[in-house]
Amino acid sequence: MDIVLPRWARTERVVLHETTHALIDRAYSRTCAAHGPEFVRLYVDLLATYHYPRVSKAALRTSARLAGLRVARRAEGLRPDGRWW
Numbered sequence: 001m002d003i004v005l006p007r008w009a010r011t012e013r014v015v016l017h018e019t020t021h022a023l024i025d026r027a028y029s030r031t032c033a034a035h036g037p038e039f040v041r042l043y044v045d046l047l048a049t050y051h052y053p054r055v056s057k058a059a060l061r062t063s064a065r066l067a068g069l070r071v072a073r074r075a076e077g078l079r080p081d082g083r084w085w
């Protein structure tokens, strides 16, 4: 799968957002909501890993939940150690 972005969108957060779509599509064969709880779970995890490395994944997930987002507790492709693939 290719991800094509206009120049203005070539920021870390947008690239992580679009990468999340590609990974979720692969894991769920496009059977879950585009920005559903599974998407949010992976996006938050990628943001914590690559964009906010000083913030734990758990803290960012809690922040997302407090902001009213639904965050999946488990998701396809999530290994028991909490890493993806």
Ligand SMILES: [Zn+2]
Residues within 6 Å of the ligand: 017, 021, 034, 035
């Ligand atoms: Zn999106």
